[in-house]
Amino acid sequence: MFPCLRWLAPIWLAIYLPAYAITYGFANFLFLCNIAVMMACAGLWRGSALLLSSAALSSLVVDPVWTLDFVWRLLLGRHLVGGTEYMWDPRWPLPVRLLSLYHVALPILLLVALRRTGFDRRAYLLQSLTALAAVGAGRLADPGANVNSAFVDPLLKRSFEPAALHLAVIVGGLVVVVYPLTALVLSRVYPRPR
Numbered sequence: 061m062f063p064c065l066r067w068l069a070p071i072w073l074a075i076y077l078p079a080y081a082i083t084y085g086f087a088n089f090l091f092l093c094n095i096a097v098m099m100a101c102a103g104l105w106r107g108s109a110l111l112l113s114s115a116a117l118s119s120l121v122v123d124p125v126w127t128l129d130f131v132w133r134l135l136l137g138r139h140l141v142g143g144t145e146y147m148w149d150p151r152w153p154l155p156v157r158l159l160s161l162y163h164v165a166l167p168i169l170l171l172v173a174l175r176r177t178g179f180d181r182r183a184y185l186l187q188s189l190t191a192l193a194a195v196g197a198g199r200l201a202d203p204g205a206n207v208n209s210a211f212v213d214p215l216l217k218r219s220f221e222p223a224a225l226h227l228a229v230i231v232g233g234l235v236v237v238v239y240p241l242t243a244l245v246l247s248r249v250y251p252r253p254r
Contacts, residue, residue, distance in 0.1 A: 069101035109253035113183030179250035
């Protein structure tokens, strides 16, 4: 279904996975945005509407916000919402930081891919379960990394106590607000898979 992209996906993973693992460590792959990259690449390789649709639910809100924060910092010298601070941190090699620009391209790539595969409505359940597992696992990672906002929420910049309440707020925001609204829009724009 994606002759050129089918081969670019594993080439991208062959560069991206080791670079991120060596530079940022394996816990970095718990971030939902990194999971979405791997899902998207697998979806392109297999022509899977389910994997591409699930990656889209994760990426179509978060990646544009990441891009906006990055561009805001680039043009105005300060962050709008945060999350891209590492892009200016000289502790990390510039070529590896530049790989994070996938946040700019991935939503566009997914929208184009969904035109070919259609939007699989089962993606809501898959992405919701992925978020539940990834946010929960984020709580086991370093609190300073705040993987998937498992310690501090991204909007109010606060932690809810007890920890179970905090996780419920973060997962609930994704599963009750972000994913269903995104799924609703995608299901109206794209047909069901063939």
